[in-house]
Each structure stands twice: as C-alpha cells, then as structure tokens.
Amino acid sequence: MVGPSIRIKPAGESSKASTVDGGETSHRLIGFLLSQPQSTMNRLYQKPSSCLSIFRLLQPLERQVVMNLLWLETPIPGATMAAWVTREGKRPYQEALSTLQSLHILPQQSTRPGPPQSVKHNLNPTFKASLRQAITGGGTSGSFGILAENDDKHPAPDIEALDAFALERWETILYYMVSSGTGQFPAKPSQGVLYLLQRSGLMATVHGATLQITSAGFQFLLHPPHEQLWELLLQYLQMAEERQMDLVEVLSFLLMLSTTELGKVGIHTIQFIAQVTQALPHAQSYSTENLSATQKAMLEDLRDYGLIRQRTATSRKFSPTRLATTLTSSSPPLPTSAGTGDGSHVQGFIVLETNYRLYAYTDNPLQIAVLNLFVTLKYRFPNLVVGQITRDSVKKALANGITADQIISYLITHAHPQMRKNKPLLPVTVQDQIRLWELERNRVKSQEGYLYTAFASHADYEWVLDYAKKLGVVLWENPSKRCFFGSVEGHMNIRGYIERRSAGNA
Amino acid sequence: MDKPSHLSVIVDLSPTQWAFCAQSTAPPGLPLQTFLSQLLAFLNAHIACKDENTLAVFGAFPGQSVMLYSSTGEAMTSTTEATDPNTYRPFKTLDSTVMSSIAERFNSYDVTEEEEPIGLVGCLTKALCYINRTISVVSASAQGTEGATRSIDPRILVLSVSPDQSSTYIPIMNSIFSAQKLKVTIDVCKVFGADNVFLQQAAHLTGGAYVQIERTDALLQYMMMSFLPPPAIRQLISVPTQDRVDFRAACFCHKRIVEIGFVCSVCLSIFCQPVPVCSTCRTKFPIKTLQRLNASRPLATTPSTPGTPRPLTQKNGAALPRPG
Numbered sequence: 048m049v050g051p052s053i054r055i056k057p058a059g060e061s062s063k064a065s066t067v068d069g070g071e072t073s074h075r076l077i078g079f080l081l082s083q084p085q086s087t088m089n090r091l092y093q094k095p096s097s098c099l100s101i102f103r104l105l106q107p108l109e110r111q112v113v114m115n116l117l118w119l120e121t122p123i124p125g126a127t128m129a130a131w132v133t134r135e136g137k138r139p140y141q142e143a144l145s146t147l148q149s150l151h152i153l154p155q156q157s158t159r160p161g162p163p164q165s166v167k168h169n170l171n172p173t174f175k176a177s178l179r180q181a182i183t184g185g186g187t188s189g190s191f192g193i194l195a196e197n198d199d200k201h202p203a204p205d206i207e208a209l210d211a212f213a214l215e216r217w218e219t220i221l222y223y224m225v226s227s228g229t230g231q232f233p234a235k236p237s238q239g240v241l242y243l244l245q246r247s248g249l250m251a252t253v254h255g256a257t258l259q260i261t262s263a264g265f266q267f268l269l270h271p272p273h274e275q276l277w278e279l280l281l282q283y284l285q286m287a288e289e290r291q292m293d294l295v296e297v298l299s300f301l302l303m304l305s306t307t308e309l310g311k312v313g314i315h316t317i318q319f320i321a322q323v324t325q326a327l328p329h330a331q332s333y334s335t336e337n338l339s340a341t342q343k344a345m346l347e348d349l350r351d352y353g354l355i356r357q358r359t360a361t362s363r364k365f366s367p368t369r370l371a372t373t374l375t376s377s378s379p380p381l382p383t384s385a386g387t388g389d390g391s392h393v394q395g396f397i398v399l400e401t402n403y404r405l406y407a408y409t410d411n412p413l414q415i416a417v418l419n420l421f422v423t424l425k426y427r428f429p430n431l432v433v434g435q436i437t438r439d440s441v442k443k444a445l446a447n448g449i450t451a452d453q454i455i456s457y458l459i460t461h462a463h464p465q466m467r468k469n470k471p472l473l474p475v476t477v478q479d480q481i482r483l484w485e486l487e488r489n490r491v492k493s494q495e496g497y498l499y500t501a502f503a504s505h506a507d508y509e510w511v512l513d514y515a516k517k518l519g520v521v522l523w524e525n526p527s528k529r530c531f532f533g534s535v536e537g538h539m540n541i542r543g544y545i546e547r548r549s550a551g552n553a
Numbered sequence: 554m555d556k557p558s559h560l561s562v563i564v565d566l567s568p569t570q571w572a573f574c575a576q577s578t579a580p581p582g583l584p585l586q587t588f589l590s591q592l593l594a595f596l597n598a599h600i601a602c603k604d605e606n607t608l609a610v611f612g613a614f615p616g617q618s619v620m621l622y623s624s625t626g627e628a629m630t631s632t633t634e635a636t637d638p639n640t641y642r643p644f645k646t647l648d649s650t651v652m653s654s655i656a657e658r659f660n661s662y663d664v665t666e667e668e669e670p671i672g673l674v675g676c677l678t679k680a681l682c683y684i685n686r687t688i689s690v691v692s693a694s695a696q697g698t699e700g701a702t703r704s705i706d707p708r709i710l711v712l713s714v715s716p717d718q719s720s721t722y723i724p725i726m727n728s729i730f731s732a733q734k735l736k737v738t739i740d741v742c743k744v745f746g747a748d749n750v751f752l753q754q755a756a757h758l759t760g761g762a763y764v765q766i767e768r769t770d771a772l773l774q775y776m777m778m779s780f781l782p783p784p785a786i787r788q789l790i791s792v793p794t795q796d797r798v799d800f801r802a803a804c805f806c807h808k809r810i811v812e813i814g815f816v817c818s819v820c821l822s823i824f825c826q827p828v829p830v831c832s833t834c835r836t837k838f839p840i841k842t843l844q845r846l847n848a849s850r851p852l853a854t855t856p857s858t859p860g861t862p863r864p865l866t867q868k869n870g871a872a873l874p875r876p877g
Binding site: 095096099102103107108110111114115117118119131132133135136139140180181182183184185190191306308373375376 | 594597598601602603604605639640641642643644645648773774777778781782783785786788789790791
C-alpha cells in the first residue's frame with residue numbers, strides 16, 4: 048500500500064544566493080584557511096609575507112584586534128580588550144575573536160567554563176613574530192621575493208607587455224569556456240588549465256571527449272575577475288593536496304606573489320642586494336633561486352593562468368603580472384578589457400535603454416560572447432554591438448543556471464559612464480522584467496517525496512494522514528481519492544507507522 | 554565598511570622641544586630617534602591594513618612645513634633604493650623616504666638662528682589641501698565604478714610636542730572648519746608637553762581622538778589602539794576622546810588666550826578688552842556699551858596681567874607665521 052512514486056530532482060540548487068556584495072563577506076581564501084589544521088597554519092605563519100597577506104584579507108575589525116595585540120609582550124585580559132568595544136560592536140567583536148581563533152591567529156581558548164574575565168588574549172607567537180617582522184622589516188626570511196639581476200640581453204618586460212600577457216592568458220581561458228559547445232574552436236588553454244576547469248565543475252565532459260561549460264561555469268563568467276581568479280586558485284589549492292604538493296609551500300608562494308611589485312627592476316641574489324642599482328621603467332623580475340621544488344613546479348601552472356610571465360620555460364627569472372600583485376587588494380586585477388584601450392573602456396561599455404535594447408561599445412570577443420549568453424545580438428559594428436534583451440534570451444540564460452541578479456549585477460558593473468548619470472542606473476522596467484522572467488520560471492516548485500495511495504478504508508487513510516500531519520510532512524492531500532503526498536524526511540516514520548498498524552490489525 | 558582610508562600624519566619636529574623631550578625625566582623622556590622608529594612602524598601598519606590605503610606625511614619644522622612622503626609619490630626624492638627581500642617594498646620606500654627627507658631638513662637647519670615658531674598650521678593646511686585634491690580625484694574616477702562606495706575615509710593625525718602658539722588661533726580654527734566641511738577627522742597625539750588647547754578643540758570639533766601620552770615607552774601601543782582604526786571601525790571599537798575640552802579662544806587683538814572675551818556682535822571677532830571699533834569689520838560700538846562692559850570686567854583680566862591662568866603664550870608669538 049505504500050509506493051514511492053514521484054521523484055523530482057530538488058530544485059533551486061543552482062540558484063544558491065551568490066554573495067556579490069563586496070566587503071561584508073569574508074574573503075574566499077579565509078574560508079579555505081579556516082578548514083586547515085593548526086600545524087599547517089603555523090607553518091604558513093612562519094613567513095612574514097604570508098602573514099601580511101592573510102592579515103590584509105581579514106575583516107577590518109579583525110585587523111584592528113590583531114593590531115591591538117601585536118605589540119603587547121604579555122597577554123591582555125579579555126575584559127580590558129572588551130572595554131574598548133562599544134555596545135553596537137559587541138557582536139561583531141565576538142565574531143572577530145572567534146574567526147581569529149579558527150585561523151589560529153589567537154590560540155584556541157580552552158572550553159572549560161569560567162568567568163569571561165579570566166580569558167587572556169595573546170597572539171599566536173609564530174604569527175606575532177612574523178607580522179612584526181613584516182611591518183618593521185629586517186630578518187633573513189627573504190620572503191618578499193628575491194629580485195632578479197638586471198640583464199641587458201633580456202630586459203624585463205615592461206608593464207604594458209605584462210598586462211597584455213595577463214589579459215591574453217585570462218581571456219583565452221574565459222573565451223574557451225564561453226564558446227565551448229557553440230561549434231567554434233577558439234585557442235585552447237593548456238592541459239593544466241583544462242583539467243582545473245573540469246575539476247572545479249566549471250566545465251564537464253559530455254559525449255566522451257568534448258568539454259562543455261556547466262551552469263556553474265556560466266555563473267562563473269559573470270563574476271568579477273577578482274572572484275574568478277580566487278575561485279580557480281582555491282581549486283588549485285585543493286588539487287595541490289592530491290598532487291602531493293606541499294600546501295604550505297603553494298600557499299606561501301601565492302601569498303608572496305601578492306606582495307610583489309609591478310614596475311621595478313631589481314637584482315639577482317643576496318650578495319647583490321647591498322649594491323645599489325639603477326632603476327629603469329621596466330617591470331619587476333624576481334629570481335627563481337631559493338624557490339622550493341614545489342614552487343618551481345607551480346611556475347608553469349601560474350604561467351598558464353597568466354599570473355606570472357617567464358621569458359622561456361627554463362628561465363631563472365619570472366615577472367608577476369597584475370593578476371598576481373593584486374591578489375590581496377581590491378584594485379582591478381586586469382587592465383582594460385578592450386582592444387582599443389582608450390580610457391572609456393576602463394569604466395564600462397554597456398548602454399541599456401528602457402526598450403530593452405542594449406548597446407555595447409566593444410570589439411572584444413570575450414565580452415561579446417558573454418553578452419551573447421543573455422542578449423539576442425542583432426548588429427555588429429567595428430566598435431559596437433547592438434542587441435535586445437528578450438524573454439527568450441533571458442530564459443536561455445536562466446536555463447543555463449544564470450540568475451537574474453547575476454545578469455543585473457553584470458550590467459551594473461559594466462555600465463557605460465553615460466549610464467552612470469541615470470538614477471537608478473539601469474531602467475527599472477528592464478530590471479523588473481528580468482526578475483519577473485526568473486519568477487516565471489520558478490512558478491513551479493518541486494519537492495522530493497512519496498505518494499501514499501490505495502488505502503483500504505477511509506479510516507485507515509485518516510489514521511495515517513493524522514499521523515503524518517502531526518509530523519508536519521504532508522505536502523498535498525486529496526481525501527476523495529484517498530491519497531496524500533509526504534516529504535522524504537517523513538517517509539521512514541510513516542512507513543513504520545503503517546507497518547505497525549497493519550501488523551496490529553492482523 | 555571595508556573601504557580604503559587615507560591618513561595624513563603631521564609630525565611636529567621642533568628641535569628645541571624634542572631636545573626637552575629627550576632630556577625630560579619626570580615622565581621618562583623619549584629621544585627623537587626612538588619616536589621616529591615607532592612612528593614608522595605605525596605608518597607601515599596603516600599601509601599594511603589595506604593595499605589601497607593611502608598615506609601622506611608632513612613635517613612641521615620651525616617656520617616651515619614640508620611634505621615628507623605621499624603614497625601618490627609627489628614628495629619622492631630620487632632615493633637610491635636598496636632592495637631587500639626581507640622587507641615589503643612599499644614599507645621600505647616609505648621608511649627611507651621619510652627618514653632621508655627629515656635628515657635633509659635637519660642638516661640644512663641653521664643652529665645659530667633664532668628658532669622660528671613651528672609650522673604646524675602650514676602642515677594642517679597642506680594636509681587639508683592634499684585631502685581635498687585626493688577626494689576630488691577619487692570621486693571623479695569613482696563615477697565609473699560603484700559611485701559613493703569608493704570614497705575614501707580621510708583623517709589627519711597630529712603628533713605634537715610644541716606648546717600652543719596663540720598667534721595661530723585664527724588659522725587653526727579656519728582649518729578646523731574646513732576639516733569639518735570635508736568630513737575629515739583630526740586625531741591629536743600629544744607626545745610631550747602640556748595639553749594643547751587649540752588641538753584639543755580640533756579633535757573635539759571633528760570627532761577625533763585626543764591622547765596625552767603618559768608613558769612614552771608605550772607610544773606605539775597608544776598609536777595602534779587609538780589612531781589606527783579608520784572612522785568606520787570607531788563605531789565598533791571606541792577611541793579615547795576627552796571629557797573636558799578647554800574651549801578657550803585667543804583674542805584677535807593681542808593673540809592671547811582669554812577666559813572672558815568680548816565678541817563683536819556683527820562679525821564675532823573676539824577681543825580681550827572692550828574696544829570702541831571692531832578691528833575686523835570696522836563696526837563702531839556705542840560708548841555707553843563700552844562703559845558698561847568696562848565696569849563689569851573682573852579686575853584680574855586687566856591688560857597688564859597675562860590673560861590666562863597658564864603661561865601658554867610665546868613671547869615671539871605676535872607675528873603670524875606664513876604657511877609654506
């Protein structure tokens with residue numbers, strides 16, 4: 048009498064609210080670090096550059112707590128610290144303390160119950176020593192990267208060349224993603240990148256060999272570059288563990304890169320450092336000497352992502368690009384993303400009118416391809432693409448797993464300076480309509496569950512239904528047909544109840 | 554909440570006062586060298602907090618005000634940068650630039666000359682001008698991105714060792730008003746010496762912190778806890794402000810700090826004694842009022858005695874120092 052019947056895939060998984068707002072949410076890397084064991088973190092904290100970079104990724108309040116404790120030699124009573132916190136700050140302050148404890152920057156408090164006054168705060172000694180060293184300078188860690196010798200034969204590339212290189216690499220990856228499955232065959236990124244994309248679930252193989260972009264991949268395309276970069280790097284970090292690479296070395300190399308500088312020329316090895324060199328308007332090269340084997344292996348991967356540039360694969364020098372140097376800041380990681388390169392492109396290129404017509408001043412294939420995800424493109428001119436946002440085009444995007452909010456936030460971030468004069472920035476009609484189209488799609492809500500039918504008598508039906516109602520698992524009922532639909536969670540209980548009843552009746 | 558902030562630091566570098574400070578024993582003295590090294594650590598910490606944080610350092614020298622460093626690179630002297638893999642490069646650049654420009658100033662300083670009044674007001678004005686310029690540049694460029702969210706949180710920190718100069722009352726007040734208008738917070742750290750009336754008012758009126766250093770060996774800790782938090786954080790972690798602010802003003806006629814002043818009813822100029830004609834707006838006052846005011850004056854504040862309970866005025870304070 049019990050039969051599992053309807054099985055519908057849980058809906059709404061792909062529409063998980065992506066946190067687009069900057070600032071308030073903690074950085075992606077911090078989330079990753081939170082899950083690392085204390086020993087890993089302690090090893091990471093041995094490098095001043097790692098400490099500095101992690102410190103920068105913390106929330107403002109957490110940074111202030113660290114700074115308050117940094118120069119104290121003895122632990123400070125918790126009550127003294129808490130006295131500085133205002134009434135509104137109590138909750139954020141407690142949260143900041145617990146985040147710092149999870150990061151092992153503050154040692155874990157013992158769980159024994161006691162008055163909160165007895166708690167004393169002190170920084171993790173390794174972290175304290177390293178961050179102090181980072182701020183005051185000195186030491187012999189060499190963790191901020193050793194500059195490469197200025198070489199007349201192969202001068203370091205200038206910043207423009209580096210930017211172009213980073214942009215080219217990055218856009219190759221994105222363009223490959225966006226045009227997969229459209230029948231075009233753009234330049235393929237390297238095997239390592241493809242593997243990474245596949246591992247991160249941004250692309251998946253369908254029909255055997257060809258890689259296809261997934262709905263996660265579509266969402267990824269609309270993220271700002273900084274988030275995209277970290278998404279890939281976090282995946283890389285997770286992969287590193289499987290590839291038997293030392294996570295600490297991988298992380299500290301990435302964090303070291305984030306403290307390196309664009310735009311200077313330096314020198315080669317320690318003994319040259321005392322000498323004074325002449326600064327040229329070229330980009331910075333760093334020496335690969337005293338990198339560990341793991342880190343040397345990473346160079347190749349990072350070159351594929353466009354984070355660093357090497358003249359040849361065996362070169363003993365590398366130059367970090369803007370993608371690398373802005374890892375821990377919020378300044379834009381990529382230079383202008385358009386071919387023509389005049390100032391207006393930095394700002395944005397999209398003009399959207401109330402009649403759903405969209406003008407995009409760009410000739411960049413990647414941007415056009417991304418727009419093509421949710422716009423029906425009509426005309427194309429040398430520097431302009433014209434299209435229309437239609438119900439069909441938006442529904443196609445929604446079917447790909449892109450949400451209305453992502454479309455709107457993409458349009459806002461890339462709006463043309465002319466659009467900035469409007470308040471609100473995007474025409475309200477268009478914004479609302481895109482949201483309505485999304486709601487249209489979500490009119491039908493699906494839930495997994497079991498349908499209970501074929502009850503012998505109405506009394507039986509009522510008994511079971513009452514029991515299910517008490518559990519609160521009834522989703523739908525129809526007394527005239529003597530059937531009801533219950534959610535998955537209640538199934539075991541209902542089934543047991545029915546079995547007990549039929550056993551009792553027999 | 555997590556937006557970049559700008560900090561302009563004004564360092565009082567009066568040689569005489571620093572000599573006093575180093576020799577002082579009642580509170581243990583603080584040599585300039587130690588002070589500077591702690592200051593640099595503080596500046597580095599500000600830069601360390603966020604990559605986009607900007608910094609400008611101004612030095613107040615006797616009769617001069619000089620920009621020692623700015624992160625936009627205006628005051629960069631073409632220093633021969635020694636690179637060091639053990640130090641984050643922006644820190645290195647900052648430290649060496651500040652130190653070398655201070656050294657340069659001190660070397661060119663003529664010991665035999667009589668010391669001019671300190672150029673603190675000049676620094677304050679320059680800092681405000683600098684902030685004004687940064688804000689307008691940022692807001693112009695921020696139109697492209699998220700508009701107002703990109704704005705910076707500007708603030709000024711004054712590290713003072715010199716006593717008040719009553720002659721600078723008017724320019725300081727004007728600076729305070731412009732700071733209020735620009736929404737700039739002025740923090741004051743009195744490293745050495747007695748309370749500074751005007752700076753106290755500056756901190757109070759702009760909502761900044763005022764700290765009188767009691768233990769000079771803990772200077773860095775004072776600075777970290779009181780002056781490092783940007784205004785946004787100060788809503789969550791409070792910084793020390795003052796309970797009692799000395800609101801005394803300086804009169805416009807003799808530049809004396811007065812407790813009881815006489816204010817022109819037209820232009821609000823302050824005088825230490827009733828005057829028949831306002832020197833600022835040329836308003837003539839009725840003779841009867843003058844007589845009444847003169848009669849009601851307490852005897853203690855006759856012009857022959859100093860108008861302040863504490864001798865804060867300087868002998869040579871009559872001439873207004875010219876900014877710059």
